Amino acid sequence: MTLMPTAPVHAQLDSCTTGVSPNSAARGSDTSFGFGIFNSNDNPIAWLQVTRPSGSYVTLESASASGWQGDITSPDTATFTLGNLPKNYSQSFGVQAMTQNADGGPVNWTVQVSDDPSGTNPITCDGDTSLMIATQPSVINISNVRVTEVGVDRVRVLWDTDVVSTSKVDYGLDTDYGQSTSTDTALVTSHSVLVTGLTASTGYHFMVTSTTPADGGTVVSGDNTFLTADVAAISAGGGVPGAKVPTGGTSVGGGQVTTPTGVPTESTPPTIAITTQLAGTYKAPPTIVGHAEDNDKIAKIEYSIDGGKNWLPADSVVQGATTTGTGKKKKTVANAGSVTFSFTPVIVDEGNFVVLARATDPSGNQATTDGIVLVIDRLPPRFGTSVVTIGPQMIEPVTDGTLELPAGIDYKVSVSLVGGPVTVGIRAQIGAESGKIFSLTKSGEANLWTGILSFETAGRYRLTGEATDGAGNSAKRLLATVVVVPPVQVSGNARDLKSVRATVYNLSPETHSWSVWDGSPYGQHNPQSLDDKNKFSLLLPAGEYYLKLAVRGSPDTITRSFKVDRPTPLTGPMALSKPFGLRLGPLSLVWPWSSLVAPPVGKGTSGTKSINTPVGSRLPLVGLATTAGNQVSPVDWYGKPTVLVSIATWAPSTAEQLSALSNLSGNSDVNVVLVAGQQRAETVEAYLQVAGSKLEVACDPDGLLSDTLTIPGTPALYFIDRHGIIKKVMVGTRSADDILTELGHL
Numbered sequence: 001m002t003l004m005p006t007a008p009v010h011a012q013l014d015s016c017t018t019g020v021s022p023n024s025a026a027r028g029s030d031t032s033f034g035f036g037i038f039n040s041n042d043n044p045i046a047w048l049q050v051t052r053p054s055g056s057y058v059t060l061e062s063a064s065a066s067g068w069q070g071d072i073t074s075p076d077t078a079t080f081t082l083g084n085l086p087k088n089y090s091q092s093f094g095v096q097a098m099t100q101n102a103d104g105g106p107v108n109w110t111v112q113v114s115d116d117p118s119g120t121n122p123i124t125c126d127g128d129t130s131l132m133i134a135t136q137p138s139v140i141n142i143s144n145v146r147v148t149e150v151g152v153d154r155v156r157v158l159w160d161t162d163v164v165s166t167s168k169v170d171y172g173l174d175t176d177y178g179q180s181t182s183t184d185t186a187l188v189t190s191h192s193v194l195v196t197g198l199t200a201s202t203g204y205h206f207m208v209t210s211t212t213p214a215d216g217g218t219v220v221s222g223d224n225t226f227l228t229a230d231v232a233a234i235s236a237g238g239g240v241p242g243a244k245v246p247t248g249g250t251s252v253g254g255g256q257v258t259t260p261t262g263v264p265t266e267s268t269p270p271t272i273a274i275t276t277q278l279a280g281t282y283k284a285p286p287t288i289v290g291h292a293e294d295n296d297k298i299a300k301i302e303y304s305i306d307g308g309k310n311w312l313p314a315d316s317v318v319q320g321a322t323t324t325g326t327g328k329k330k331k332t333v334a335n336a337g338s339v340t341f342s343f344t345p346v347i348v349d350e351g352n353f354v355v356l357a358r359a360t361d362p363s364g365n366q367a368t369t370d371g372i373v374l375v376i377d378r379l380p381p382r383f384g385t386s387v388v389t390i391g392p393q394m395i396e397p398v399t400d401g402t403l404e405l406p407a408g409i410d411y412k413v414s415v416s417l418v419g420g421p422v423t424v425g426i427r428a429q430i431g432a433e434s435g436k437i438f439s440l441t442k443s444g445e446a447n448l449w450t451g452i453l454s455f456e457t458a459g460r461y462r463l464t465g466e467a468t469d470g471a472g473n474s475a476k477r478l479l480a481t482v483v484v485v486p487p488v489q490v491s492g493n494a495r496d497l498k499s500v501r502a503t504v505y506n507l508s509p510e511t512h513s514w515s516v517w518d519g520s521p522y523g524q525h526n527p528q529s530l531d532d533k534n535k536f537s538l539l540l541p542a543g544e545y546y547l548k549l550a551v552r553g554s555p556d557t558i559t560r561s562f563k564v565d566r567p568t569p570l571t572g573p574m575a576l577s578k579p580f581g582l583r584l585g586p587l588s589l590v591w592p593w594s595s596l597v598a599p600p601v602g603k604g605t606s607g608t609k610s611i612n613t614p615v616g617s618r619l620p621l622v623g624l625a626t627t628a629g630n631q632v633s634p635v636d637w638y639g640k641p642t643v644l645v646s647i648a649t650w651a652p653s654t655a656e657q658l659s660a661l662s663n664l665s666g667n668s669d670v671n672v673v674l675v676a677g678q679q680r681a682e683t684v685e686a687y688l689q690v691a692g693s694k695l696e697v698a699c700d701p702d703g704l705l706s707d708t709l710t711i712p713g714t715p716a717l718y719f720i721d722r723h724g725i726i727k728k729v730m731v732g733t734r735s736a737d738d739i740l741t742e743l744g745h746l
Contacts, residue, residue, distance in 0.1 A: 016125035024132040028101035038573035043115035045085040053107035058097040065093040088598030090572035105132035140219035147439040152200035165210035167191040201230040203452040225452035269365040270294035281377040285345040292359035297336030307354035350420025352470040381419035381467035381475040382703040384678040391522035406569035408537035421467040445650040458486040480712040485571035487535040492576030499552040503527035507544040559599035624698040641746035642671035642720040649687040663736040
C-alpha cells in the first residue's frame, strides 16, 4: 500500500499583540506607520497583512520590513511574505500611506497573522491600532534650534520659523521641564530667548514654542538639550567660547573703582587704555601695549585673557617723564603718574580670548579697560575622540560600528577638538532630514567639549559634529552612527496597565543572590511606572537580570533571566500575563501564579559597517613627539604586528588600560604603541607620573591622526599588520592576553 504525501499541517495561531505608531497624523500628509508585532505562539509567524481603516482615510503607498517582502496587494491591504518571526521575538512592519486632506477618525487598522506562508487560518491581533486625522489652524515649521552664549547660569536659545510667531522656552532637568520663560509676544521668524537662573555644569532639557495668535496655530519643537558651563572651566582661564565683545580699537576705562582696604588717601581712580589694534587673527599671541595715568602714581598694571577672572602682571611698565624749559633750562623729571606698559599673553591653545588691562594706584583705586577679543587661529577646527556614556558606563559600539541606545534616556557625550572652536554642536539626522543640533559646552579639560544627547523616536541616526572657530573657519565630521530602539511597549487590560510597576533585578556575582538593580548611578529610575503611552525605557550594563511587571490585584509578569555582555537596551512589545484558571459551571477558579515570559531584549543591530570604521586603511605618515622626547612615525612600526591604542587622559578607563599594556611593553615580537590624540606631551607626561606608569606615549596635539582614528570610544585598539594595514578595531579596555591573541592573528 502506497501512502500519498500530504501537505504540511499549519496549526492556527492562538494570539497576537500589536500596536501602531503614530496614532494620529496631519491631514494630507505622507506618513510612515509602524506596526510592532510580538509572537508568543509556539509556531513562527510566516505571513502578515495590514488592512487600512474602512473608508478613504488613507491611501497605501508601500510596505517594508527587514527580512520580509512587503507588497501592496490591493487598495486596502499591505501583505508581508517570505519572512519568519519566531516565538518570543518581536519586529516592526512599516507601511507608507497618504492621509486624506480632511479631519477624520478615530478609525482602526486591522492586523492579521498566520503561521502559513500563504496566509491560511489568519488571526487578528489585539492592541491599539487607532488612527486620528486632524487639522491645525496654522502650520508653523521650526528649524535650526540651537543655544549660544552658554554660561554657568544662563544660555541663549535661538530658533527659526517660516511664519512670524511668538517665542517661549520650556526647560528643566528632564522632559517634564517644569519651568518656562515668559512669552515674547513679538511676531518674528528669527527667535532669541535668554534663559537665566540655571545651575553650573548641569544638563537641561528644553523645547521651544511658537504661536500665531491670530488663528491659534501653535508649534512645539522636539526635546533638545544643553549643558551649562563648568565654573572650574571658566575660572581656569583660556578661550572664552562665544565672546561677543568688540574687536580692535582703543578702550579707556576709569569708572570701575575698587574700594581699598584701610583708609585711602584719595578716591580718584586712574585711567588706562590699550592702544594696540587687535584686528584679524593671529597664529601666536602678539605683544600688546597701552598707557595709564593717575593724579598720584600708578602702583601696578595687570592683564587678563579670560574676561577678568584671572590676572597676571604686565611684562613691562615704564614710567613717563615731564620736560620743562628749553636749552640750558630744559629739565626732565620722572612722572610716576604716567606709565606705558606692554605684555605678551601666555596662551598655549587656540580660540577667542577676552583681553583686559587694569591699573591700580597706591590708594587701591582701580580702572579696567573694556574687553577686546584676541583671536588665536593656527588650525581650523578638527574633531578627535568622541565618547557616549551613561553614568560611569561607556557605550561601546556593536560589531557593525554603531551605538545601540534606547529612546527616552539622557546620555552624556564628550568630544575632543583642536583648532580653537567657539561653537560646537552635534547634529542628529535620519535619512535626508535636517535633524536637530545638540549644543556642546567647553569642559574644564583642555580641548574637551561635553553635552547631553536624548532621542525621542527610534531610528538610525547619523551624529555629525559641527564646529566654528573665532576666525569663521568651520568643520564637520561624522562622529558615530546610533541605532535608537523604541522603549518597551506593554499591552494588556487598560485597568491593569494603570498600576504596572516595572522592576529589574540583577544577580550579584559575589553572593549569587538577586536584588533590585540600582539604576541611579546610570541616571535611570528602577523600579518605574509606565508613561502615558504604556512604555518604559531602560539601558542595562553588563550583567545577569530578570524583569518583573507587577500589577495590583493580578498575577505578576516575570521574564526568564538573561545575560548581557555590554550596555544593552530593553526594547519591543511585552504583554501582561493573563490569569490562569478553571471554570466549573457558574464557578471560576483563578490561580495567582506568575508566568515566565521572554525578556524584551533587542536582537542587536544589523547592516553594513559604519562608514567611519577605518579597517583596511593606513595611518598617515606623520611625525609625532613622545613623552620620552623621541620622534616616531607610523612607518617605524612596519615589519611587526602592531596594536595602536588611542587613549585620552580625561577618560576614566585609561588608567586600567595602561596597567594591561605594561605587561606587553617588553615583548619584542610586537609593537605596542600608545597615542594621545589632541593632547600635548607635557599634559600626558604629568598624567603618566600621577598614574605611576613608565610607558612611552606618542602625542598628537594637532590631531594629525584624527581623521583615521575615528571610532567612537576610548581606549580604542587598532590592530595593524606588518604592512601597516588596519585589520581590526576594538573599543574598551582589553587584557594583555586578549591583545596578544588578536596580534597572533595578524
